[in-house]
Amino acid sequence: xxxxxxxxxxxxxxxxxxxxxxxxxxxxxxxxxxxxxxxxxxxxxxxxxxxxxxxxxxxxxxxxxxxxxxxxxxxxxxxxxxxxxxxxxxxxxxxxxxxxxxxxxxxxxxxxxxxxx
Numbered sequence: 001x002x003x004x005x006x007x008x009x010x011x012x013x014x015x016x017x018x019x020x021x022x023x024x025x026x027x028x029x030x031x032x033x034x035x036x037x038x039x040x041x042x043x044x045x046x047x048x049x050x051x052x053x054x055x056x057x058x059x060x061x062x063x064x065x066x067x068x069x070x071x072x073x074x075x076x077x078x079x080x081x082x083x084x085x086x087x088x089x090x091x092x093x094x095x096x097x098x099x100x101x102x103x104x105x106x107x108x109x110x111x112x113x114x115x116x117x
Contacts, residue, residue: 016073017093017116018045019106025060030081032056037063037092042113045072048089051079057101068103069093069116 024038033053040047050070071091078087095102 014073015071017069018072019067019110019112019114019116020048020050020070020072020090020092021067021112022063022065023047025063028081028086029084034081034086035060035063036086039070039090040112041070041072042111044113048072049087050090050092051086051088052092052094054092054094054101054103058103066103067106067110067112 018041020039020041022037023040024036026036026038028034028036028051033055034051035055035058037050037052038047039050069092071093072089074089074091076087076089078085080086093104095104
């Protein structure tokens with residue numbers, strides 16, 4: 001098993017992990033991997049667009065209204081598919097079992113925008 005190099009507690013503390021609620025899910029033309037997620041992070045952070053490479057394992061109806069953990073302080077990433085530019089404003093966290101993406105489900109209700117510590 002490959003383990004990445006160690007980081008300090010201070011490095012980890014730079015991550016801003018938040019609960020986000022998926023409000024909309026859209027297809028990305030020309031991609032068989034990406035889904036466009038419109039995610040609500042509550043009053044403080046508002047709504048953001050996040051592109052996630054989870055289409056192989058999750059359909060739109062699987063995600064709508066559900067809450068997941070996101071990294072919200074990544075620099076926006078712009079990428080091109082065909083002639084279209086897309087900008088992702090965060091990243092959803094997922095586990096992996098035998099190359100399958102698995103999203104964390106909360107066992108209690110938690111408001112969008114809540115910090116994950």
